[in-house]
Amino acid sequence: MTGSQTLLELAKKMPKTELHLHIEGTFEPEQMFAIAQRNHVALTYATVDELKRAYQFESLQDFLDLYYQGMSVLLHEQDFYDLTMAYLKRVHDDNVVHVEIFFDPQAHLERGVSFETQIKGIYGALKDAERDFGMTFKLIMSFLRHLEEKDAFDTLALAKPYLDWIDGVGLDSSEVGHPPEKFVNVFRECKSLGLKVTAHAGEEGPPAYVWQAIDEIGVDRIDHGNRALEDNNLIATIKQKALTLTVCPLSNLKLRVVDSLVEHPIRCMLRLGLNATVNSDDPAYFGGYMNDNYAALVEETQLTKEELYRLACNGFEGSWLDQPTKAKHLLELKTLFSQD
Ligand SMILES: Nc1ncnc2[nH]cnc12
Numbered sequence: 001m002t003g004s005q006t007l008l009e010l011a012k013k014m015p016k017t018e019l020h021l022h023i024e025g026t027f028e029p030e031q032m033f034a035i036a037q038r039n040h041v042a043l044t045y046a047t048v049d050e051l052k053r054a055y056q057f058e059s060l061q062d063f064l065d066l067y068y069q070g071m072s073v074l075l076h077e078q079d080f081y082d083l084t085m086a087y088l089k090r091v092h093d094d095n096v097v098h099v100e101i102f103f104d105p106q107a108h109l110e111r112g113v114s115f116e117t118q119i120k121g122i123y124g125a126l127k128d129a130e131r132d133f134g135m136t137f138k139l140i141m142s143f144l145r146h147l148e149e150k151d152a153f154d155t156l157a158l159a160k161p162y163l164d165w166i167d168g169v170g171l172d173s174s175e176v177g178h179p180p181e182k183f184v185n186v187f188r189e190c191k192s193l194g195l196k197v198t199a200h201a202g203e204e205g206p207p208a209y210v211w212q213a214i215d216e217i218g219v220d221r222i223d224h225g226n227r228a229l230e231d232n233n234l235i236a237t238i239k240q241k242a243l244t245l246t247v248c249p250l251s252n253l254k255l256r257v258v259d260s261l262v263e264h265p266i267r268c269m270l271r272l273g274l275n276a277t278v279n280s281d282d283p284a285y286f287g288g289y290m291n292d293n294y295a296a297l298v299e300e301t302q303l304t305k306e307e308l309y310r311l312a313c314n315g316f317e318g319s320w321l322d323q324p325t326k327a328k329h330l331l332e333l334k335t336l337f338s339q340d
């Protein structure tokens with residue numbers, strides 16, 4: 001067995017987290033066609049292959065156009081349950097033991113699908129996976145940043161009966177032109193309700209957006225954060241605050257945030273002492289789930305065993321799990337890595 005195969009095996013079998021995952025981005029074409037058929041909804045593409053061929057993106061917006069189109073077949077609680085359960089089964093096989101998943105309520109509300117329908121389906125699957133696989137979870141409601149802050153407030157009002165099921169709020173969709181400062185008031189209210197806060201920042205947007213996420217929104221972590229590396233003061237601040245970055249290697253490649261994985265900044269982030277983690281973002285669209293992301297890093301970036309260990313630890317440390325559960329998983333990782 002070569003060194004790289006050993007590392008690959010270790011990456012596959014180690015217990016891991018997923019902290020940056022859009023449940024609507026796990027919609028595999030085969031499942032999309034099956035649900036479209038049972039709901040009598042027509043898709044723009046005639047076949048699974050035709051749809052898959054369209055998965056060539058020049059930018060985030062290019063992807064988002066297809067992402068919103070794809071999810072339009074989700075109508076009933078069972079659809080949201082099936083989508084979520086398929087993802088949870090898939091990553092259980094990758095030894096993911098804890099997930100923190102986003103859903104985009106506004107993208108379904110605008111199609112007439114109630115908040116209740118969405119969250120009951122998603123939460124039901126999460127609870128079943130907890131019972132059947134022992135998987136732990138957090139649920140994050142994400143606001144669409146291309147809409148107005150008032151829409152986010154309206155969505156928060158709909159979420160209020162379900163706050164026991166929701167652990168945090170996020171900010172996603174088209175980044176450039178929609179800075180975090182646009183949502184300062186709604187995030188302030190979310191915090192006052194005891195919700196955790198995260199935001200996509202620095203995926204395509206400039207370092208100024210990452211500053212705003214930290215200084216004006218007061219995020220608990222940062223989703224992506226790639227472009228933070230352009231600003232040394234920002235790097236120092238992220239480090240000093242020990243903020244976790246939920247980095248998504250295959251997503252960055254597919255959306256042309258990087259030209260190749262060889263030049264992906266994740267190892268640089270670790271060298272700088274930043275708490276980078278590995279995540280899949282929208283795996284059905286970007287060519288890989290958790291183990292595929294780790295495998296791509298092992299194969300293409302000369303990742304070391306120490307770096308692999310650090311990434312896995314960062315996932316648990318940056319999660320919103322309680323301290324004793326974090327400590328339990330960190331000990332498992334320590335034992336596994338010291339044996340191998
Ligand atoms: N990578 C991403 N960036 C911003 N919004 C998203 N929504 C789903 N995936 C996203």
Ligand SMILES: [Zn+2]
Pocket residue numbers: 020021022172200223281
């Ligand atoms: Zn994302």
